[in-house]
Amino acid sequence: MAAESSEPKSRARQYLEVVTGPLEDKKRWRQYKARIKALPENYRVAVEAMERYLMHFGPGDGADAASMFEDLADLFERGAADGTPIREIFGEDPVEFVEAFIQSYSRGSYIRRERDRLTSAVERAAGEDTTRDRRV
Incomplete structure (x- = not known):
């Protein structure tokens, strides 16, 4: 996707984005939905099911x-x-496929962060080394 303009945002847009999130992300979402809508029906149904899970x-x-x-x-x-x-x-197991797909994007996942926090807390409580690298 194209990078955002280097031009400063207007004050009104800054306030709007505080409430709604970045407008560029919304534009990307609309473009994604248009692409999915153009797929053949069976592919669209599969993508929409995966989208709900994601x-x-x-x-x-x-x-x-x-x-x-x-x-x-x-x-x-x-x-x-x-x-x-x-x-x-x-493949044979759609959940396994989706979970493998998610692994490439897990940095922002609150579930991943909470799993890492839980593991770290238990390691600290057990007096174990918690310095290993975690993707948080």
Whole structure:
């Protein structure tokens, strides 16, 4: 996606973005939804199911989420263009596929952060070394 303009934002836009989040993320979301709408029905149904799952367990912040959904659209657009069957994209276990997909975008995931916090707290309580690198 194109980078945001280097031009300073107006005061009104700054206030608006405090309330609604970055407008660029919203634009990216609308573009993603338009791409998904253009897919053949069976691919669209599969993407929308995955999208629902990702809304709960995917990255929480706008930029990571926008990138993830754009990559999801790329994946299914390529699959549709190549005629790849849905089951071939997902494999035998759709949840396993989605969880593997999420791992590339887990930096913003509140679930990942909370898992890491829990692990770290237990390690500290047990007197163990907590200096290992964590993706938070």
